[in-house]
Amino acid sequence: MTAGPRVVVVGGGPAAAALVHGLHRGGHDGSVVVLAGEGCTPYDRTAVSKGLLTGEMAAAPELFPEVLTDDVVRRADVVEIDRTAHEVVTADGKRIGWDRLVLATGAAPRVPPVPGLDGPDASTLRDAAEAEVLADRLRPGARLVVVGAGLIGLEVAAAARTRGASVVVLEAAPTALGRVLPPEVSAVVLDRHAAEGIEVRLATPPTSVVSSAASSAGHAVVCLADGTELPADHVLVATGVSPRTDLAAAAGLAIDDGVLVDELLVTSDPTIMAIGDVARVRAADGTTTRHEAYTPAMAMGQHAARTILGEPTRYVDVPWSWSDQLDLSVQVAGWPDRADRWVLRGSADDLETGLFAFGVRGDQLVAATGVSRGRQVGRVVRGAQALVAADLAVDDAALADPSTDLRRLARTG
Numbered sequence: 001m002t003a004g005p006r007v008v009v010v011g012g013g014p015a016a017a018a019l020v021h022g023l024h025r026g027g028h029d030g031s032v033v034v035l036a037g038e039g040c041t042p043y044d045r046t047a048v049s050k051g052l053l054t055g056e057m058a059a060a061p062e063l064f065p066e067v068l069t070d071d072v073v074r075r076a077d078v079v080e081i082d083r084t085a086h087e088v089v090t091a092d093g094k095r096i097g098w099d100r101l102v103l104a105t106g107a108a109p110r111v112p113p114v115p116g117l118d119g120p121d122a123s124t125l126r127d128a129a130e131a132e133v134l135a136d137r138l139r140p141g142a143r144l145v146v147v148g149a150g151l152i153g154l155e156v157a158a159a160a161r162t163r164g165a166s167v168v169v170l171e172a173a174p175t176a177l178g179r180v181l182p183p184e185v186s187a188v189v190l191d192r193h194a195a196e197g198i199e200v201r202l203a204t205p206p207t208s209v210v211s212s213a214a215s216s217a218g219h220a221v222v223c224l225a226d227g228t229e230l231p232a233d234h235v236l237v238a239t240g241v242s243p244r245t246d247l248a249a250a251a252g253l254a255i256d257d258g259v260l261v262d263e264l265l266v267t268s269d270p271t272i273m274a275i276g277d278v279a280r281v282r283a284a285d286g287t288t289t290r291h292e293a294y295t296p297a298m299a300m301g302q303h304a305a306r307t308i309l310g311e312p313t314r315y316v317d318v319p320w321s322w323s324d325q326l327d328l329s330v331q332v333a334g335w336p337d338r339a340d341r342w343v344l345r346g347s348a349d350d351l352e353t354g355l356f357a358f359g360v361r362g363d364q365l366v367a368a369t370g371v372s373r374g375r376q377v378g379r380v381v382r383g384a385q386a387l388v389a390a391d392l393a394v395d396d397a398a399l400a401d402p403s404t405d406l407r408r409l410a411r412t413g
């Protein structure tokens with residue numbers, strides 16, 4: 001007999017994995033079942049657009065395989081949450097009861113309503129199986145058109161180039177990576193892509209894609225507003241994701257571009273929590289945020305585990321994420337969209353040290369971004385992350401000065 005609550009988790013990504021690992025480490029004395037629609041035990045999804053595509057990795061690293069065993073993870077699509085009976089219903093009609101339900105359904109790629117972008121020559125990239133299919137198409141000389149110059153689009157462009165494909169990236173906005181980086185930092189990334197022969201066209205969305213079957217050319221054609229026709233052996237659509245909220249919405253939970261949760265990650269139903277990319281967290285001051293990054297997803301899983309174990313802790317982490325492109329590492333901490341100005345440190349000519357941009361709102365540091373060759377960018381961005389968390393007034397000159405140790409500043413004020 002077990003005494004702890006029966007925990008059912010919907011979704012088998014990093015957030016679910018961290019939750020189960022946290023429960024295990026905390027000595028959870030109850031059953032845990034992960035219902036995973038993807039048909040495999042949880043793995044590190046960030047490898048999908050990096051090592052898995054370049055071929056450097058044969059498989060994505062599994063997450064906590066010692067805990068996320070086949071006994072815990074069941075391959076099942078959940079199609080309904082019955083809040084009255086406290087049961088979830090799977091696609092094959094099974095009903096599984098819970099005391100605590102945790103939604104970790106993640107996010108799904110969004111495809112803009114452009115004719116042909118959902119056709120047979122185009123695909124999105126979210127999981128390892130899709131990476132395998134795409135990698136197979138990225139033969140030397142293959143022509144890839146990537147739609148979207150965000151982090152994933154540019155990572156795919158870099159990986160494709162490494163495999164010898166020719167790449168054109170189309171971005172509708174006038175800047176690349178505009179959601180996370182100021183122009184000074186994104187320019188460094190674009191210059192590096194250009195040096196590698198990757199063509200990034202800004203303010204240039206496709207107007208349609210003619211499939212290889214319908215085109216007399218024998219390959220797909222991506223059409224632009226100015227009449228240009230780009231030949232393509234494959235089109236990769238990387239135009240952002242939407243949180244997978246359908247189940248929660250059908251069950252009547254509060255939704256706002258994500259499943260709304262409080263700082264304990266509890267939804268509008270006190271027996272149901274939501275974590276990871278699908279969760280929108282409402283802070284004590286009323287602001288809400290939803291992250292689409294690995295570290296916040298893992299952190300939310302760990303927080304939710306503590307709450308279930310009877311040690312509720314508020315989720316108030318400052319998010320941090322990274323992207324690897326060619327030999328560059330890009331890192332982002334905090335909330336770039338909250339910055340009203342950017343303070344630069346370093347130079348684009350010294351990428352061994354790195355170029356950094358600190359996002360400031362009033363006199364508060366709200367975000368830090370940086371790019372370097374190799375990973376050393378992390379020391380400064382991680383220091384700045386601590387300073388964002390410390391919530392102290394900051395001085396622009398100190399931020400810009402390479403000799404200022406931001407982590408120490410966070411400790412000493």
Ligand SMILES: Cc1cc2nc3c(=O)[nH]c(=O)nc-3n(C[C@H](O)[C@H](O)[C@H](O)COP(=O)(O)OP(=O)(O)OC[C@H]3O[C@@H](n4cnc5c(N)ncnc54)[C@H](O)[C@@H]3O)c2cc1C
Pocket residue numbers: 010011012013014015016035036037038045046047048049076077078079104105106107125126127152244247275276277278291292293294295297320321322323324
């Ligand atoms: C290609 C790629 C590269 C990335 N690179 C980085 C990076 O470099 N750095 C970074 O910080 N972040 C990166 N991310 C983002 C990061 O991987 C995500 O933030 C993270 O995976 C979110 O974890 P999650 O568990 O919330 O959701 P997900 O990883 O999306 O997992 C959700 C799981 O739930 C399953 N599911 C959904 N609905 C149901 C249902 N009804 N029933 C059963 N199962 C269901 C899905 O199939 C999926 O397996 C990347 C993402 C992608 C796609």
